[in-house]
Amino acid sequence: MKKIKFEKDIKIILNDKILDELKTCVKNSQPNEACGLIFGDIKEIVRAGEYYYQYIGKKFNCIESDKKSPVSFLIDNIEKLNEVFQDAAQKQNLRLISIFHSHPAGAYPSGVDTRNMKYLDNCGNNAFRNQIWTIMDAHNHELNGFIYFNEEFMQVGLEIVKD
Ligand SMILES: [Zn+2]
Numbered sequence: 001m002k003k004i005k006f007e008k009d010i011k012i013i014l015n016d017k018i019l020d021e022l023k024t025c026v027k028n029s030q031p032n033e034a035c036g037l038i039f040g041d042i043k044e045i046v047r048a049g050e051y052y053y054q055y056i057g058k059k060f061n062c063i064e065s066d067k068k069s070p071v072s073f074l075i076d077n078i079e080k081l082n083e084v085f086q087d088a089a090q091k092q093n094l095r096l097i098s099i100f101h102s103h104p105a106g107a108y109p110s111g112v113d114t115r116n117m118k119y120l121d122n123c124g125n126n127a128f129r130n131q132i133w134t135i136m137d138a139h140n141h142e143l144n145g146f147i148y149f150n151e152e153f154m155q156v157g158l159e160i161v162k163d
Helices: 016-029 070-076 078-092 111-122
Strands: 005-015 035-047 050-062 095-103 132-137 143-149 152-161
Touching: 005 016, 005 132, 005 143, 016 035, 016 050, 016 095, 016 132, 016 152, 035 078, 050 078, 050 095, 070 078, 070 095, 070 111, 078 095, 111 132, 111 143
Parallel strands: 005 050, 005 152, 095 132
Antiparallel strands: 035 050, 035 095, 132 143, 143 152
């Protein structure tokens, strides 16, 4: 696989409670891929003329699916998902910050993933623009974040904090 650029100015911050929920979601979905949505806030910080983006996770929804590839299921049901987003936005003032899924081994985007990332960025629904894709290795629970930003794939920073 082509080496992915690391963008340290973009970071996703999750608390240990959400991390546990991601692991449980992965465990319950086996042998299939797990999939879910992380809601929260996106903070833009300007420091010495530089822009930093913090994606702060506050809530995780594990999507129960019997599909082998729930991410494709998600992409095929964008209209339905839009209702979930509206609900989170109106009731809890949270926005979608990350699309989560697992791989049986490895925590890097597949060819299908990068195609989907590009597709969602261009699909015209702003809720899906500049999302961080979080991918977890189902075996060792390694977790990475990726973004498609300015027509480029990048790995982003990840920080786990105490709840
Ligand atoms: Zn994948």
